[in-house]
Amino acid sequence: MCTDAAALVEAIRSLAVRGAPLLGIAGAYGVALAAARGFDVAEAARALEGARPTAVNLAVGVRRAESAYHAELARTGDPTAGAVAALAAARALHQEDAEASARMAAHGLALLDELLPGGGHRILTHCNTGALVSGGEGTAFAVALATHRAGRLRRLWVDETRPLLQGARLTAYEAARSGMAYSLLTDNAAGSLFAAGEVDAVLIGADRIAADGSVANKVGSYPLAVLARYHHVPFIVVAPLTTVDLDTPDGASIEVEQRPGFEVTEVMAPQVPVAGPGGGVPVAPLGTQAYNPAFDVTPPELVTAIVTEEGAASPVTAESLAELCAKSRRVTAT
Amino acid sequence: MCTDAAALVEAIRSLAVRGAPLLGIAGAYGVALAAARGFDVAEAARALEGARPTAVNLAVGVRRAESAYHAELARTGDPTAGAVAALAAARALHQEDAEASARMAAHGLALLDELLPGGGHRILTHCNTGALVSGGEGTAFAVALATHRAGRLRRLWVDETRPLLQGARLTAYEAARSGMAYSLLTDNAAGSLFAAGEVDAVLIGADRIAADGSVANKVGSYPLAVLARYHHVPFIVVAPLTTVDLDTPDGASIEVEQRPGFEVTEVMAPQVPVAGPGGGVPVAPLGTQAYNPAFDVTPPELVTAIVTEEGAASPVTAESLAELCAKSRRVTAT
Numbered sequence: 239m240c241t242d243a244a245a246l247v248e249a250i251r252s253l254a255v256r257g258a259p260l261l262g263i264a265g266a267y268g269v270a271l272a273a274a275r276g277f278d279v280a281e282a283a284r285a286l287e288g289a290r291p292t293a294v295n296l297a298v299g300v301r302r303a304e305s306a307y308h309a310e311l312a313r314t315g316d317p318t319a320g321a322v323a324a325l326a327a328a329r330a331l332h333q334e335d336a337e338a339s340a341r342m343a344a345h346g347l348a349l350l351d352e353l354l355p356g357g358g359h360r361i362l363t364h365c366n367t368g369a370l371v372s373g374g375e376g377t378a379f380a381v382a383l384a385t386h387r388a389g390r391l392r393r394l395w396v397d398e399t400r401p402l403l404q405g406a407r408l409t410a411y412e413a414a415r416s417g418m419a420y421s422l423l424t425d426n427a428a429g430s431l432f433a434a435g436e437v438d439a440v441l442i443g444a445d446r447i448a449a450d451g452s453v454a455n456k457v458g459s460y461p462l463a464v465l466a467r468y469h470h471v472p473f474i475v476v477a478p479l480t481t482v483d484l485d486t487p488d489g490a491s492i493e494v495e496q497r498p499g500f501e502v503t504e505v506m507a508p509q510v511p512v513a514g515p516g517g518g519v520p521v522a523p524l525g526t527q528a529y530n531p532a533f534d535v536t537p538p539e540l541v542t543a544i545v546t547e548e549g550a551a552s553p554v555t556a557e558s559l560a561e562l563c564a565k566s567r568r569v570t571a572t
Numbered sequence: 573m574c575t576d577a578a579a580l581v582e583a584i585r586s587l588a589v590r591g592a593p594l595l596g597i598a599g600a601y602g603v604a605l606a607a608a609r610g611f612d613v614a615e616a617a618r619a620l621e622g623a624r625p626t627a628v629n630l631a632v633g634v635r636r637a638e639s640a641y642h643a644e645l646a647r648t649g650d651p652t653a654g655a656v657a658a659l660a661a662a663r664a665l666h667q668e669d670a671e672a673s674a675r676m677a678a679h680g681l682a683l684l685d686e687l688l689p690g691g692g693h694r695i696l697t698h699c700n701t702g703a704l705v706s707g708g709e710g711t712a713f714a715v716a717l718a719t720h721r722a723g724r725l726r727r728l729w730v731d732e733t734r735p736l737l738q739g740a741r742l743t744a745y746e747a748a749r750s751g752m753a754y755s756l757l758t759d760n761a762a763g764s765l766f767a768a769g770e771v772d773a774v775l776i777g778a779d780r781i782a783a784d785g786s787v788a789n790k791v792g793s794y795p796l797a798v799l800a801r802y803h804h805v806p807f808i809v810v811a812p813l814t815t816v817d818l819d820t821p822d823g824a825s826i827e828v829e830q831r832p833g834f835e836v837t838e839v840m841a842p843q844v845p846v847a848g849p850g851g852g853v854p855v856a857p858l859g860t861q862a863y864n865p866a867f868d869v870t871p872p873e874l875v876t877a878i879v880t881e882e883g884a885a886s887p888v889t890a891e892s893l894a895e896l897c898a899k900s901r902r903v904t905a906t
Contacts, residue, residue: 395863398836398856400734400758406837406856414857422862424734424836426759426792430828430868433794458760460767461795464802494764502732502758503740505839507853519841519853522732522740522756523748529729529755534764 243272243282250289250296253402257371258445258481259335261290262299266328269303273321279307291493292454292533294446294483303327332373338478338547339374346381346476346545347388349552350439353472353542359385360438362395362428365456366408367443367476377476378441379412381545386418394420395431399456401501401530425458432469440466444477444544451538451554452489453477457531463540472542479546479566482559489535499528577606577616584623584630587736591705592779592815593669595624596633600662603637607655613641625827626788626867628780628817637661666707672812672881673708680715680810680879681722683886684773687806687876693719694772696729696762699790700742701777701810711810712775713746715879720752728754729765733790735835735864759792766803774800778811778878785872785888786823787811791865797874806876813880813900816893823869833862 240246246268249255255264265286272282283304287297303324310316310323350359361382368379375383385391394413399405406422413420423431431437440462446454453459453475466473486492500516503526507519514520522528543552548565551558574580580602583589589598599620606616617638621631637658644650644657684693695716702713709717719725728747733739740756747754757765765771774796780788787793787809800807820826834850837860841853848854856862877886882899885892 398734400732400760403855406860410860411857414860420861422833422836422856422860423864424759424791426734426790426795427863427865427868429795429798430791430865431863433868456760457758457764461760461763461799464763464799465795468798468802499756502756505841505853505855507839507844507855510841510844510853519839519844521737521839521841523745526740526744526748526756527754529757529761529765531761531764534761534767 242275243268243277243286246271247285247289257366258293258295258443259373259377259478260371261293262295262480263328263332263335263373265296265299266303266331269300269307270321270324270328273307273317273324276317279304290495292445292495295480298480299331302331335372335478336374339372339376339380341547342377342476342478342545343375343380343384345549346441346474347384349474349543349545349550350381350385354438357390358392359390360393360395360436361385361391362397362431362437362440362462363409364397364405364442364459364462365399366404366412368409368412370408370412377443377478379409381441381476382418383416386416391418394418395428395437396420396422397425397428397458398422399458400425402506404456428462429465432465432471437469437471439472439474441474441476444475444481445533446486446492447475447477447482447544447559448486448488448492449484449559450488450556451541451544451551451559452492453536453541453544454492454494454533455536457534460534460536463536467540473540474543474545475541476545479548479563482563484560484563489537492535494535495532497530497532499530502528502530576609577602577611577620580605581619581623591700592627592629592777593707593711593812594705595627596629596814597662597666597669597707599630599633600637600665603634603641604655604658604662607641607651607658610651613638624829626779626829629814632814633665636665669706669812670708673706673710673714675881676711676810676812676879677709677714677718679883680775680808681718683808683877683879683884684715684719688772691724692726693724694727694729694770695719695725696731696765696771696774696796697743698731698739698776698793698796699733700738702743702746704742704746711777711812713743715775715810716752717750720750725752728752729762729771730754730756731759731762731792732756733792734759736840738790762796763799766799766805771803771805773806773808775808775810778809778815779867780820780826781809781811781816781878781893782820782822782826783818783893784822784890785875785878785885785893786826787870787875787878788826788828788867789870791868794868794870797870801874807874808877808879809875810879813882813897816897818894818897823871826869828869829866831864831866833864836862836864
């Protein structure tokens, strides 16, 4: 339980709280919490924003609650009223995220039906994008779930997603809980499925989408995009429009978080008492140096479609994305 | 320690003994052991051959020692003389493998110098192909080592190689021991290196090469081949000619071993006392079904060159491979 913003920053850094949409919601609630407890709101907001550099939703959520706080404070001069406004902003974001999730699922299902008219979809997914990262049922996973409910999911292939095994730990759990036919696989085995023609579509989430349609997502997404292209399989990104950052012009401008090497040299297993220097079970010789980017960037030319709550951008271009963003702003403005 | 062929079969199945060239040597010594201890040699040979279906070197080694045993037995009528002949055959194979390793390293180094005239190579490798799998210094790793000794290795990128983490456990150890500049990475992170232009060549071993040049190797090799092609990076297979199986016409004819799901749902960590049903540390919910092919198959059109002890086949075609095999047979026959 996080009783102040500093604890929440630590929870975000250690990935106890993770997943792009959830980070936005958590960031907004974190600002509301700081305001309610009388901490310096601007300071808490900057600390929260900086906890994970790649996921833009975090900064969006933080700034929304912060703006609500400052606007109300300026209007009333009352910090308590500001805190109430920040909490209301966080709750609104939470609610909007749940609604966005349902709308992405509907748009994604329609797109899959259009791209794969035969039904009986075999969908490959990476990392974790379900209810555990969202106010609703998630992003890519919500689409797979809609496909499952419509009776058209033949199998969900779940990449284990090293180093932190979000697929094995979380997506396998969500798939089992939902009654889907699913199989877990090492990230290495995805290639064999593509080669055997056993993948009809790839569905992933996103941590930040640049204005040109470049997609930053969990490391291992880009290799799937290249495999999908080589095998003529649709590669579909599902993300709310809060993930699109028009201030980031292109993929090269996205800051990719580099995480500690021990996530690679050790496997995290909280149930195990013995542990290496990083707190996990060592799987490499002591002192091994590791390269550990948390995300990778997929260029727009490898993305078949970006599915948002306002519909799909396909082909993915600066124009098609900007159009969806404008639609969203019009909706938000009314 | 294996004191009979059955124990060796188990050691091969559990991967205590692994790596294509070493499997051949171990298989030959296993037959010699069975002969020396008075077991049924043909029965032991069949059990050893069947312990790992994909690595052709195993069957080649087993049959060579078995033939030596039977030939000597037929000539002398003396099983002890047969056992001595089987042991001599195993020792000869062991010695030849060490020599083949040195010759592959020289041919591989020459090929890299030709393909990458600038020097300062950054080489990506997968699984484990060094002295731990060979009578000599290995296959792909031996080439990397030759590059290192020639002062032309800038970095060895070591894929951890899930599920069994041979890269993390073994290759990282061999690289450190050799004083190479190296970094360990999750298999997922290889894509980021390609995208950043930080891979100059991929070097891998092989478990079986079909007559058409299709290469079966550790799962995760095929995705690297696709990434290498997409980024115009040479993808080089290093293997002794015993790995080439002219009786296997093409990739589709290669039997790919499917291994137990617990290798995916658990991480093997012998030093940890608590364990899941498969003996490792559980990383997925209990009951999770996993897809776990041990190998994948890379078609010849994605392989830049196959480096053998008789030189490199490049481009990789049935003809260029057959030519090297014929050369080898002429050499063996003299």
